[in-house]
Structures are given as C-alpha cells and as structure tokens.
Amino acid sequence: MNAAVSNSIAPAAVVVRRTIAATAEELFDAWLDPEALAIWMRPGAAIHTTEAKVEPRVGGRFEINMHADSGVIPHSGVYQLIDRPRRLVFTWFSPHTGDRDSLVTVDFLPRDQRTEVVVTHEQLPESKREAHNGGWTRALEKLDAFRGA
C-alpha cells in the first residue's frame, strides 16, 4: 500500500504536537491575543505581515490576514469552545480549505515544567458543517458546561 493511501486511511485529520517550555496558560493566551498572533501566525518568508482580529468568546469570530507580495491570504473562523487553559476549538476557513469550514482543536497538556500543544485539524463532515451555526455550537457549549461542573 503506498504512503498516500495509508496516511489518508488511518486518520482523516492532521495531528501535530510540540512540547514547549512554558505554562499551559501562557501558551493558551497566545492563541487568543491578536498581538501575539500577528507575530507567530506568519508562515514562511512569503508572508511579510499578519494582521489578527479576535473576539475571544464562544461564537465570536477571528480573522487572520496574511499579507504576501502576491496579495492577502485571508483566514477566519468562529470559536466553538474556549476552555482555558485546557482546550480551544475553532472553525478554520481559508483558500487552502477549498473555501470551506474545517475544524481545529488545540489541546494543552501539562508535561512536568513544560506543556505539550496538540493541534488536530479535520475537515468538517457535511452534517456538522450544516449544523455548526446552531446545534453544533450549542452542543459544544453544553459540553463545556459539563466539563466545568
């Protein structure tokens, strides 16, 4: 079986991990702070500036515009779950997602003096995509309330 087949059959999602010498709170806050995002959400040499706007609440939107010489690459999404400092869930919409919503979950796991950040990025199945403006968000809010209880 070739690599493309096994890679796509196994997870229909991207999972990336990195353990960083910082607290979960410090790392979590860097995801919701527009000034921090403008610095670390700047991929590659082609992007010379990133502008970020965030409404850090469940149902709030964010916009991350990456400026390249060839034009602006817009990224946006809606926060689905904000559980500081454990988990952040948001939709992600960009030209690279085929201009469709996808879903990003970021987990912050304490590891001794450090924190492992785990990003899981998946395509939103059709059923969830249709529902995510209403039922999907409410379901996640309930989950949030349940976890907090």
Added chain:
Amino acid sequence: MGEYQDTRLDGVFNALCDPTRRAILARLTDTDARVTDIAADFPISLNSISKHIRMLERAGLVTRSVQGRDHVLALNAAPLADAAEWIEHYRRFWEGRLASLEKYITSRKRKRT
C-alpha cells in the same frame, strides 16, 4: 481548487470519517473482495455494510463489478491523493506555526527576565 474537486474531496473526507468505512478500505488494500465476504468480517447487518459500501462508491474510493452472482469490490486509491495533499499542507502549516509559537514564547520570556 475547482468546485468539482472540492465536492470530491468532501465525499472522500465524509467517507473516511467513519471507522467501519476505513476498515473496509484497509481490507481492500490487500485484495479485492466480495460484498458477502466483507459483510462476514463485520459484526453489523448486511444492510448497514451496504450503506457504508455505497458511500465509499459515491466517494469514488471503491468500484464494484458484477461477476456472475457475485458483487466484487476493489479499492480505487486515486481520490485519496487529494485528501493526502490536504493533510500534507496542514501538517506542514501547523508544524511551522508551533515552532513559531515556541520562538515567540521563549523570546518574550527572555525579555521579561
């Protein structure tokens, strides 16, 4: 990406988001198989298996040929290449972002101390 490709990619990801369908695909990577053989491998009804197989056929991941009384399924891996490309793009993107996040956090700490 064109509209056609987006729709196809959607179908592929929808097909892949279920563990039974992934298991059917994994089963077909070794060899073609009859629908009845596949059904025998899974502890769910033939009706449910048929639904999963139809979804895989619609996504273009599985083709069916009729040989006498048997319906034989074969894997068609081509649409998985689009999915693999999406996965590869975002794997590289997030690896880069997390490296950048570490750099940001570390330099900020240095400034404070």
